[in-house]
Amino acid sequence: MRRSLWDATVNPCGTLFNPLSMAAAVGFALGDAVPSAPWPDADGIWRSWDFPTQFADTSVEGCREKCLRAVDALREALTRSRLLVATFGTSIIYTLASQPGRVVANCHKQPARLFETRRVPAAETARIWISLIERIREVNPDLDVVITVSPVRHVKDGFARNARSKAELLLAAEMIEGATERCAYFPAFEIMTDDLRDYRFYAADMVHPSAEAEEYIFEKFCETFIPEAGRRLLREGVALARLCAHRPLLAGSAPAVAHARLAAEAVARWRTEHPGMITPETTDIYD
Numbered sequence: 498m499r500r501s502l503w504d505a506t507v508n509p510c511g512t513l514f515n516p517l518s519m520a521a522a523v524g525f526a527l528g529d530a531v532p533s534a535p536w537p538d539a540d541g542i543w544r545s546w547d548f549p550t551q552f553a554d555t556s557v558e559g560c561r562e563k564c565l566r567a568v569d570a571l572r573e574a575l576t577r578s579r580l581l582v583a584t585f586g587t588s589i590i591y592t593l594a595s596q597p598g599r600v601v602a603n604c605h606k607q608p609a610r611l612f613e614t615r616r617v618p619a620a621e622t623a624r625i626w627i628s629l630i631e632r633i634r635e636v637n638p639d640l641d642v643v644i645t646v647s648p649v650r651h652v653k654d655g656f657a658r659n660a661r662s663k664a665e666l667l668l669a670a671e672m673i674e675g676a677t678e679r680c681a682y683f684p685a686f687e688i689m690t691d692d693l694r695d696y697r698f699y700a701a702d703m704v705h706p707s708a709e710a711e712e713y714i715f716e717k718f719c720e721t722f723i724p725e726a727g728r729r730l731l732r733e734g735v736a737l738a739r740l741c742a743h744r745p746l747l748a749g750s751a752p753a754v755a756h757a758r759l760a761a762e763a764v765a766r767w768r769t770e771h772p773g774m775i776t777p778e779t780t781d782i783y784d
Contacts, residue, residue: 502734623672648689
């Protein structure tokens with residue numbers, strides 16, 4: 498959606514794979530809890546059990562500041578957004594052996610002996626998320642919710658364990674949808690594994706969807722949730738993004754000056770006609 502110039506906030510707390518860690522991040526944003534204190538690894542790098550590796554820093558202050566900035570960004574997005582899309586990746590969670598029940602968002606490549614693991618039942622995930630959505634709507638009553646299940650296999654868990662993990666997520670999504678108003682399930686998992694059941698739709702690692710598969714799934718998403726006028730606006734956004742991303746061979750040449758003028762005029766019209774959308778100047782995806 499950001500490539501189409503829609504105002505979308507994407508994973509401010511990093512990519513979180515299990516629904517419990519995702520719920521914890523939302524809880525931080527709502528002020529229901531605070532992130533745990535960072536800890537240093539054997540190399541002196543400070544990390545957080547609540548956030549992925551990109552939030553690590555050489556100082557405890559730096560790590561904590563990155564985490565808090567992410568929480569602030571998530572809070573701001575939750576309060577103003579019209580739609581929340583939550584993608585569940587795995588129902589297998591890791592907890593600290595030294596703190597029973599303490600779920601970690603990322604193991605940070607630490608020794609396996611530090612963790613215990615279990616598969617979260619669908620009913621537990623559903624209970625947490627049904628309550629969480631109610632809590633979010635206390636600050637944003639107009640928020641709609643879409644639940645999806647990632648088709649990406651967690652191959653390190655083995656194919657059988659991964660299949661059972663995904664089954665728990667699919668059942669949880671069904672429970673959440675059935676118990677929550679203005680909450681829909683989008684079958685990204687089924688589209689990838691059934692509709693696109695061919696390895697030519699996978700990336701080179703044979704695990705992640707290819708660019709073609711991602712585009713196909715996004716088109717299905719748009720057809721499901723966005724009316725034709727909105728889809729037309731998305732196409733206009735893509736065209737404008739491409740126009741602004743073009744870099745002439747010779748800066749300062751007559752064609753380059755003409756292109757710059759054309760792009761500036763198009764951006765000005767876009768900003769005037771669609772004030773709720775983003776423009777290339779306000780994003781970093783064209784750098």
